[in-house]
Every structure is written in C-alpha cells, then in structure tokens.
Amino acid sequence: MNVIAKTDRVAVPGVKRPEKPAHIIKDxxxxxxxxxxxxxxxxxxxxxxxxxxxxxxxxxxxxxxxxxxxxxxxxxxxxxxxxxxxxxxxxxxxxxxxxxxxxxxxxxxxxxxxxxxxxxxxxxxxxxxxxxxGTRFGNAFSEFGSKRAVDFETRFVDHGDHVVVNGQKFYSSGALLAHKVPIVALDDDGRAWYAIADRDAPGLTVIDDWSSFGQRTTLSGTVILDNVKVDKAWLVPGYKGYDKPTADGAIFQIIQVAVDTGIASAAIKETIDFVRTKSRAWVDSGLDHAWEDPYTIQAVGALQLRLHAAQALLEKAGHAIDRAVADPNADTVAEAQVFTAEAKILSTEIAIEATNKLFELAGTRSTLAEHNLDRHWRNARTHTLHDPVRWKYSILGKYFLNGEKPPLHAWS
Missing domain, CATH: 1.10.540.10 (Acyl-CoA dehydrogenase/oxidase, N-terminal domain)
Incomplete structure (x- = not known):
C-alpha cells in the first residue's frame, strides 16, 4: 500500500485519477x-x-x-x-x-x-x-474566522466566460484527495454559488493542517484561493436551493446523521466484542464472565434500543426526503427537515453515549493504546459538533407547537 503521511503547512498536489471510468450502480x-x-x-x-x-x-x-x-x-x-x-x-x-x-x-x-x-x-x-x-468533489465551503457559518468572505468576479475566485476556507473535508473542489463564493449581489475548480487549478492551494483529535483522516484543512479561474460551465447557482423550499438542506443533514449512526454502531460492536473476549467479571458479582453481568446486559440492551430508534428515524427521514425531492413544496420540505432534525438529535445522543459506555462496560484495559478504541469517542465528539442539536430541539418545538417551518439553509 502506498502510504501518504501528514505534512506540516505544506501545499499538497492533487491526486492522479484512476484510468478507468467508475462503475455505475444499477439499483x-x-x-x-x-x-x-x-x-x-x-x-x-x-x-x-x-x-x-x-x-x-x-x-x-x-x-x-x-x-x-x-x-x-x-x-x-x-x-x-x-x-x-x-x-x-x-x-x-x-x-x-x-x-x-x-x-x-x-x-x-x-x-x-x-x-x-x-x-x-x-x-x-x-x-x-x-x-x-468517477470525478470526485471535495469542498471549500466553510470559513474559519467569520461571525457565523453563513457569513462568507470568499467572492468571485465575473470575467465573461469565467469567474475569478479569491478567499480562504477551512473544514475542507476531502479537498486534498479530490479531483474537483466546489468553492462557496459570493457574487456581487451576495448570493452564494458553487464555483467548482480543478483540484490543481493555478492559485488553488490545499494545506494539510487539520489538527482535530477526531475525524483525523477527513483531511479537513485549509484551502487558499488566489485568483482561481473557474469556467462558467462549472459555476452552480447554489443559492437557488434555498430561495424556495427544496430538500437540499435536509440532504446535507441526513448524511451527517448517517455518519453518526455508523460511529454508534461501530462502538456498540466493539463493546460487545471486548466484553465477551477480554473484560473480567467484577469482584462482587460472583460471576465467571463479564458478559454475564446483569448491569452490563441491561446497558448493552439499552444502547441497542437507542441505536435502533435512531436508525428508524434515519429511515423515516430518508422517506420524507424522497417525497420532498419528488414534490418540493413548503409542506413536504418542512416535513423532511423536521424528521431529519429528529434523527440528528437521536444519532448525536447515541453516538456520544455508545462511545462513552464502551469504556465503562469494557473496563480499564479497553483504554490501552494498542486497542485505539478512543478513536470512536473522538470521532463522535468531533463529528456531532456539526449543526448543534440544541437548535434541532428548537426547530421541533417551533414546528409542533406553533406550526413554524424550519429555516431554509444547509444546516437545517
């Protein structure tokens, strides 16, 4: 295997595309x-x-x-x-x-x-x-120093058949290993577009400086944009996805939910495996095996229940998004947003709970570096910081109590 290791604030060249076109899934x-x-x-x-x-x-x-x-x-x-x-x-x-x-x-x-x-x-x-x-998009969406996530300083200037983009981005997951980099940039009217640039376009610099303790290999570092030229054929009017009801925001959100349920599922499986193969029974239990402990049995059952609840809401949200894609209107889109917000809450909570309970149930030896089980907690803690669930509760309360539909943006 070719190992590509971390660099330190060094611009990283793009990756070679596979020679053959990608497979197309049939169903x-x-x-x-x-x-x-x-x-x-x-x-x-x-x-x-x-x-x-x-x-x-x-x-x-x-x-x-x-x-x-x-x-x-x-x-x-x-x-x-x-x-x-x-x-x-x-x-x-x-x-x-x-x-x-x-x-x-x-x-x-x-x-x-x-x-x-x-x-x-x-x-x-x-x-x-x-x-x-098989063209793979990364992203250059978020900015590090702005007041709010929706406040963008990156802009482009129209040059007829192309635009020129300037700015700086962070949290650019996947940009290092992408073939194309969609850049969120504003036009003169303050509208947000996706300017999809070649990964090796002159002036586009990707730096591997992601230092988070979790999701370490998302490579979500810095993208610097210095007079980057983008052909207008690759300039996508992203703002149109939020100036009327569409499922675009819920789609970005449901993928976040799926990542978190995946982390939770992995942590629960690691817990079960460790308890059954490595953990010792507690001294006061009178039992021979940790997996016989009634408190552990109850806890694992509770974790699975909460995971299944999150997965059920994830599926429900997916069906709602399918309806909103097929017939986008204020009601179908709001329903997709609300069901996705419900799933986001439960997936966040079970991801944090499952990755924490792993150590409580598996015992001290589960913290040894050789197992690297803390990666699940680090990943859950990092990834669930996207789109805070305290605001999801607000969305639900306003919708069910007062009939207020969620706002239209990529975080809702």
Missing amino acids: DAEAIAVAHRLAAEFVKGSADRDRERIWPAEELDAFSQSGLWSINVPKAFGGPEVSYVTLAKVVEIISEADSSIGQISQNHLGVVAAIRTVSDKAQQELLFGEILK
Whole structure:
C-alpha cells in the first residue's frame, strides 16, 4: 500500500485519477451490497489510519470507483437515482467501518443533489456525466474566522466566460484527495454559488493542517484561493436551493446523521466484542464472565434500543426526503427537515453515549493504546459538533407547537 503521511503547512498536489471510468450502480440493492463489501475492507486499516493519520487515498479511489459516489445522479442522466433511505444506509455502513471516509463523501453527495435542484439541463448533463465517470468533489465551503457559518468572505468576479475566485476556507473535508473542489463564493449581489475548480487549478492551494483529535483522516484543512479561474460551465447557482423550499438542506443533514449512526454502531460492536473476549467479571458479582453481568446486559440492551430508534428515524427521514425531492413544496420540505432534525438529535445522543459506555462496560484495559478504541469517542465528539442539536430541539418545538417551518439553509 502506498502510504501518504501528514505534512506540516505544506501545499499538497492533487491526486492522479484512476484510468478507468467508475462503475455505475444499477439499483438500491447493489448499492447496499457494494457498501458492505467496501466496509469489510475499510475496517481492516481504520485504527491504523487514525493512529498514524494515514490518508485514505486508496480507499477513496475504491469508494468512488465503486459507483457509490454517483448513486443520487438522476436516472434521466444515466444515474441509478437510489432512494435517500438507501443513500443514508450506504453512508452509515461505510462510516461504521471508518467514519472519516464516510464523512468525506458527504459534501460530494450534497453537491450532486444541489446540481439536480438548481442547474439547467446543459450544466446537469456536463456535471452528471463527469460524476458518473468517477470525478470526485471535495469542498471549500466553510470559513474559519467569520461571525457565523453563513457569513462568507470568499467572492468571485465575473470575467465573461469565467469567474475569478479569491478567499480562504477551512473544514475542507476531502479537498486534498479530490479531483474537483466546489468553492462557496459570493457574487456581487451576495448570493452564494458553487464555483467548482480543478483540484490543481493555478492559485488553488490545499494545506494539510487539520489538527482535530477526531475525524483525523477527513483531511479537513485549509484551502487558499488566489485568483482561481473557474469556467462558467462549472459555476452552480447554489443559492437557488434555498430561495424556495427544496430538500437540499435536509440532504446535507441526513448524511451527517448517517455518519453518526455508523460511529454508534461501530462502538456498540466493539463493546460487545471486548466484553465477551477480554473484560473480567467484577469482584462482587460472583460471576465467571463479564458478559454475564446483569448491569452490563441491561446497558448493552439499552444502547441497542437507542441505536435502533435512531436508525428508524434515519429511515423515516430518508422517506420524507424522497417525497420532498419528488414534490418540493413548503409542506413536504418542512416535513423532511423536521424528521431529519429528529434523527440528528437521536444519532448525536447515541453516538456520544455508545462511545462513552464502551469504556465503562469494557473496563480499564479497553483504554490501552494498542486497542485505539478512543478513536470512536473522538470521532463522535468531533463529528456531532456539526449543526448543534440544541437548535434541532428548537426547530421541533417551533414546528409542533406553533406550526413554524424550519429555516431554509444547509444546516437545517
């Protein structure tokens, strides 16, 4: 395996594209089967990749070449157009194996959904065609020093057949190993567009400076944009996804939920395995095996119950998003947002609880560095900081008590 190690504030060149075009998934069942096959491989090196911060370069090639990065391309353009129930399950399966790899796919899949919503037919044919071949999008959305997440300083200037983008981004998950980098940039009217630049475009610099203790191999560092030229064919009017009711925000959100349920599922499986194979019975229990402990039995049952509840809401949210995609209006979109917010709350809570309970139930030896089980807690604690659930509770209360629909943006 070619190991690409961490650099220190050094600009990183782009990656070579696979020579062959990506596979195209034929249906929902194949998407789930392919996700399970990949997950079985990804999990083998996940602890080492986290420990050594090894970039998942080969894994991402396998992931995108499998066809799973084009599963929400519409059938009208040659894509499989699987349900969002299936898409969320795919992300959950991959995230259970390696949550960083699961998260890296998020913005790509979200941009694919946005292209369906806001692009004209000519642009859709161009971009969906590239995505079906295996072109992998990273992201350059968020900014580090702005007052709020929606306050962007990155802007572009119109130059006729192209635009020129200037600014700086952070939290740029996947940009290092992308083929194209969608940049959220404002026009002269303050409207946000996706300016999709070549990864090696002159003036586009990606720096590996992501120092978080969790989701370490999402490579979510800095992107510097210095007079980056983007052809207008690759300029997507993202703002149109939020100036009227669409499912775009809920789609970005449901993928976040799927990452968290994947982390929770992985942690519960690690807990069960450790308790059954390594943990000792407590001295006062009078038992021979830790897995006979009635308190441990109760706790594992409770964890599974809460995970299944989160997964059930995730599925319910997926169905609601499918309805909103098919018939976008104020009511269907609000329903998709609300069900997704419910799933986000439960997935956050079970991810934190399961990754914490792992150590309580497995015992002191589970904290040894050789096991690297703390990666699950670190990943859960880091990833669940996206889109705080205290505001999700507010969305639910306003909707159910006062009939107030959620705001339209990528965080709702």
